Amino acid sequence: MSVSRKLAPEAPSADKLADKLSARERILNVASELFYHQGVRAVGIDTIIAAAGVAKMSLYRAFPSKDDLVAAYLERRNLEFWERWDRTVAAYPDDPRAQLEALLDAITRRTVSEAYRGCPFLNTATEFPGSALPADAVIRAHKHRVNERLRAMAEGAGVRDPQTLADQLQLVIDGAYTAGQALGADGPAKALASAGRVLIAAALGDVPTKTTA
Structure with missing residues (x-):
């Protein structure tokens, strides 16, 4: 008696996998x-299809x-954001206040640069207010994570109320994102x-340090 067997599908070749990855990356690069x-x-x-040179x-x-x-x-912008963040704070190990101030300096430089077009998360949220799209989950997770990281550094710096300072810093950062997009280097983002x-000095009860941006 013969026994029929269902064969497993043939695995794609390395060339086919490379072509697929290449097409996906081209599409994502162009779309971004x-x-x-x-x-x-x-x-x-x-x-996007025309610019990426791929089939629909x-x-x-x-x-x-x-x-x-x-x-x-x-998601790609989120990864890039945290890579910049981690590079910035890594220059000041074990000094949370210096890390916060370095982040403020770095974000200031970015928001007043000529190529700046605003925060991609805020921009997308503005285009799709109150949506339940996949992008909304990415936006919310990103903004919550920013707040958590700010709070952790504020706590490490010895601030009396870390959550309040985190909220205040996130508010002025998001405001700078918007001002930088709308008004550029001559606007209040600077x-x-x-x-x-x-805000940091007030939370610590001391005199603010000189701005280095």
Whole structure:
């Protein structure tokens, strides 16, 4: 008696895997630039396909919907954000106050740069207020994590009320993101570092240090 057996599907070749990864990366690279500089709603799938030089099916194999592509764009921006953050604070080990001030300086420089187009998380949230899209979960997780990291450094610095300082710093940082996008280097975003130092000093009950931004 013969026994029939269902064969396992053939594993894709290394070349095919490389081609798929390459197409996905091209799509995500192009989408990230277009979404950031032009806005998510303004950029259609056909524009991304043309700019990436891929077939429509390649895009939908990598990202089943535009919503998934937007979420992937924000996840990439999230990783890039934390890489910058960690590089900045690593220069001041065991000195949480210096880490906070270095972050304020770094964010100030970024928000007044010519290439700055705002916070990608706030920009996307503004385009899709109150949504339940995959991107919304990424945005909320990112902003909550920022608050948690600020609170941890405030606590390490010996602040009496770490949560209040974290909330205050996040508020002025998000305000600088918006001002930097709208008004550039000549706007109030340039005051972020000095404003943050005043808040830190007040929370510690001492005199603010000189701004180095």
